[in-house]
Amino acid sequence: MMAEVLFGIDFGACNLKCVRVRNKKLSPTRLNVQDNGSYHTPNAIFYRRNKDGSLEKIIGQAALNSGVVDTENLLIGLKRKLEQKDWKQFIPTLDREVFAPEVVEDIFKKIYNMATKNLSADDEAHAAVTVPIIFTKNQQQFIRAAAKKAGFKVDKVINEAFACIFAAKNLSDSLNVVFDFGGSTLDVSIIKIVGDEVQELAAAGIRLGGLDIDRDILEKILRPKFAEILDAKWTYEDNFDFQMDFVRRLKESLYNEEVADEVCAEDIFSAAGFNKIFLSRAQVDELLEREGYREKIFALLDNLFDDLAQGDDCFDKSDVTKVWAVGGSLHIPFFRALLEKYFGAELFDAEDYDFEDVDDFIDGLEDKYLVVAGGAANYLQKRETVTATNAIPYRICWSVGKNLRRGLEKNMPAGFETLSLPLDLADLEEAGWKIDLYQTFSDEPTFDEAAYLGTIELDSTRYDKKENPSLRLKMLHDGRLRLRVSERRVLDDEIDNALVEQYFLNLED
Numbered sequence: 001m002m003a004e005v006l007f008g009i010d011f012g013a014c015n016l017k018c019v020r021v022r023n024k025k026l027s028p029t030r031l032n033v034q035d036n037g038s039y040h041t042p043n044a045i046f047y048r049r050n051k052d053g054s055l056e057k058i059i060g061q062a063a064l065n066s067g068v069v070d071t072e073n074l075l076i077g078l079k080r081k082l083e084q085k086d087w088k089q090f091i092p093t094l095d096r097e098v099f100a101p102e103v104v105e106d107i108f109k110k111i112y113n114m115a116t117k118n119l120s121a122d123d124e125a126h127a128a129v130t131v132p133i134i135f136t137k138n139q140q141q142f143i144r145a146a147a148k149k150a151g152f153k154v155d156k157v158i159n160e161a162f163a164c165i166f167a168a169k170n171l172s173d174s175l176n177v178v179f180d181f182g183g184s185t186l187d188v189s190i191i192k193i194v195g196d197e198v199q200e201l202a203a204a205g206i207r208l209g210g211l212d213i214d215r216d217i218l219e220k221i222l223r224p225k226f227a228e229i230l231d232a233k234w235t236y237e238d239n240f241d242f243q244m245d246f247v248r249r250l251k252e253s254l255y256n257e258e259v260a261d262e263v264c265a266e267d268i269f270s271a272a273g274f275n276k277i278f279l280s281r282a283q284v285d286e287l288l289e290r291e292g293y294r295e296k297i298f299a300l301l302d303n304l305f306d307d308l309a310q311g312d313d314c315f316d317k318s319d320v321t322k323v324w325a326v327g328g329s330l331h332i333p334f335f336r337a338l339l340e341k342y343f344g345a346e347l348f349d350a351e352d353y354d355f356e357d358v359d360d361f362i363d364g365l366e367d368k369y370l371v372v373a374g375g376a377a378n379y380l381q382k383r384e385t386v387t388a389t390n391a392i393p394y395r396i397c398w399s400v401g402k403n404l405r406r407g408l409e410k411n412m413p414a415g416f417e418t419l420s421l422p423l424d425l426a427d428l429e430e431a432g433w434k435i436d437l438y439q440t441f442s443d444e445p446t447f448d449e450a451a452y453l454g455t456i457e458l459d460s461t462r463y464d465k466k467e468n469p470s471l472r473l474k475m476l477h478d479g480r481l482r483l484r485v486s487e488r489r490v491l492d493d494e495i496d497n498a499l500v501e502q503y504f505l506n507l508e509d
Contacts, residue, residue, distance in 0.1 A: 007115055007127040007152065008376030010160070011143060013079040013184030013211060014248070014328070015040040016059070016107070017373040018115050019365070021381050026364030026374055031114045032060035040369050044076040045107055047093040055093070059110045064245070076241050078104055079132075079184050080211060082139050101142040108150035116151070127152040128376040130160040132185040133205030133393050134441055136451035137507065155380055160372045161189035162200050162390055164326055166382060167361045167375035171198065174321040177343070180372065181327035181335060183210040186297065188304055189391075190315075196386050201315070202307045202411040203393040206300055208293070210329045213284075214247040216291055221283050222247065229275045233268050250279050255331040288334050297338055307411040323348045324360075326371045331355060389414060392475060392507065394439040397450060400427045404438065404447055407473045408481075417474035420486065420497070425468050433458040435471070435483070437505060456483055456503045463487055463500060470497065481505040 006021040007029070017040060018029040028039040046063035048056045048070075058066060067074025073093045081087045081100045088097045116125050129147050131140055140157045147154045161178040165171070171193050180187040187205040191198060223230065234242045246266070254264040263280040288294070301317075308315045323343050330336055336350035356367045365374045379388065396408040400423060407418055423435075434457050438450035463469060469487045476482055482504055486497040 003120075003123050004126050005116075005119055005123050006377050006380040007125060008163070008373040008378070008380070009111060009127055009129045009147065009152075010163075010370075010373035010376065011079060011104075011107075011129060011131070012043055012182060012372075013077060013209060014043060014182070015369070016043050016111060017041075017370055018111060019370055019373040019377045020115065021377045024381065026362060026377060028364070028366055028370055028374075029115045031111055032062060039366055042076070043078060043107070044074065045078075045103060045110075046070075046075075047073045047091050049093050057106050057110065059107055068242075071239055071242065074241075075103055076245070077211065078107065082135075082142060083207070101146060104142060105146040105149050108146045108152075112147075112150040112152060125152050126155050126380060128156040128158050128163070128380050129154060130158055130163045130372050130376050133159045133161060133187045133189070133203050134185060134207065135159075136439060137453060138451060155383075156376075158376055158379060159187065159189065159203060159205075159390065159393075160185075161187040161203060161205075162191065162388075163373075163375040163379060164324055164371050165189075165191050165193075165198065165375065166379040167365060167371045168324070169360060169362050171386070175315060175319050177317075177320050177323045179323060179325045179327075179339060181209065181325075181329040183328060185209050186300065186327075186329075188300060190304060190308055190320075192313075192315075198386055198388045200389060200391040201313075201413075202304050203391045204300055204304050204307075204411075205393070206296065208296060209327075210248070210251075211244070213288070213329065213332070214244050214251060216287055217251060217279065217284065218243055218247045220291075221279065221287055222277060226275075226277050229268055229277060250277065251284070252331070254279055254281060254284070255333075284332065285334050288332075293334075294338055297335070298342060301342055304411075317343065320347060325353065326368045328369065389477065390479075394441050395445060396453070396473060396475075396481065397438045397440055397445050398471065398473070399436045399438065399447075400424065400434070401431045403427075404445055404450060406445065407437075407471075408475060410441070412475065414475050414477040418472055420470035420472055423469045423471055423485070425465060428458070428460075428469075433460040437481070453507070454505050456505070458485060458501060464489065469500065475507075476504075479507055481507050 008019045010017040016031055018031055020027050020029050031041040041060040042064055044063040046058045046066040050056055073091055087100050090097050127147055129143055131143055144154050144157050161180045164178045174193050176191045178189045185205050186208045189203040190201045192201055230243055250266045265276045265278050268275050305317050336353050339348045340350040358365050361371055391411045393410055395410045397404050398407050434455050436455050437453040439453055440450040442449055467488045469485050472484045474482045484502045485500050487500050488495055489498045
């Protein structure tokens with residue numbers, strides 16, 4: 001008899017995490033036995049050709065270790081590379097260029113092999129895979145396709161912040177803010193729970209995370225002072241990723257809770273000799289303030305609550321009952337202090353926050369690093385008993401010809417329909433009666449940053465073409481976008497808008 005085994009997979013910018021649910025029990029999965037028994041596997045892959053000519057693909061810490069002496073065959077930071085248009089890199093071992101989606105597929109195959117090695121032939125591996133809120137539909141499809149090709153039955157691609165709430169022990173009636181500050185993005189989700197309904201009221205994200213902090217530390221603190229030492233060890237142009245990895249390790253040492261030193265030094269042995277590089281907490285705090293991290297985070301939160309105020313419930317931050325804060329970047333006290341200042345110490349106490357404290361989360365999670373993957377796995381377990389709805393965190397725009405026009409605003413509730421949006425007959429004729437649809441996170445959308453969703457081709461023979469038709473967009477509760485095109489016609493001696501055509505575009509997986 002076939003049995004479903006559920007997996008939550010967090011494809012993090014810095015680490016890969018996987019949590020399994022079987023017989024209602026959550027347990028983390030080690031994805032690489034060479035990673036010192038850790039449940040956090042570095043998101044890295046190394047391509048190696050063995051003496052017998054066979055190709056070996058290595059992930060995790062072992063990949064990083066191999067890449068120290070063979071940098072050209074190592075790839076790290078794949079999550080950020082998925083955000084880049086047409087990213088590619090030449091891999092000498094393969095003697096060709098690789099693209100981000102195929103490398104992600106290679107990593108998912110390794111995840112699948114490790115996650116399912118103890119399953120029986122009758123077991124079926126179902127997965128929920130998490131992505132940042134700001135991932136486009138195309139990026140989500142890359143992740144979904146990679147996981148499916150690896151062997152998983154992908155039931156859901158879910159945003160990371162929304163997944164977190166399902167790691168909670170108690171989903172009682174509440175208004176929650178999930179603040180997920182990881183290596184690549186900052187995601188914030190506002191979630192209302194009433195009974196068995198879990199509704200994401202608003203969600204937003206920005207490209208701001210541990211990698212940005214590492215880059216700023218490298219470029220604006222260390223490089224001006226230690227450039228000669230760094231470049232003697234790693235050639236800047238060729239090995240930027242290795243310099244970034246060094247900064248990450250130095251930063252983690254600086255904020256190690258067990259040490260808590262105000263200054264940290266890291267040894268570097270290079271062609272230039274034996275040297276030490278120093279970094280202090282005061283330097284990092286001054287950098288974060290100077291580079292506007294406070295303003296960026298407060299602006300993101302303010303904009304989310306502004307969106308929320310336009311909804312039917314008119315919530316504001318005084319209505320929040322709990323703040324859930326996760327993500328490795330919260331090891332830096334600067335960011336915990338920001339949350340306390342914004343929400344108040346009753347909702348978030350920066351001094352009381354314990355990164356390893358998982359009392360609020362379900363058993364089986366080792367620490368808060370696993371909350372996203374654990375929540376995704378538990379979401380699959382609860383999907384039959386809980387009604388869960390996601391916000392659409394991006395705007396939906398449309399175009400007939402050369403002009404990009406705003407349609408549905410971001411974080412509008414499901415069921416909302418726009419007013420009639422006029423279509424120009426001349427534009428329609430020139431565009432072959434096609435309407436292009438886009439998603440955008442920008443307040444001032446342009447074609448340059450908008451992501452294409454799909455094209456609707458109208459049946460021009462259905463229209464009288466005496467007046468301009470009009471378009472209405474509606475987000476349905478099942479995640480589909482409905483388009484209705486109407487035309488003013490005389491019906492029963494009265495002029496009225498008559499529905500001519502309607503189309504549906506699926507925006508949910």
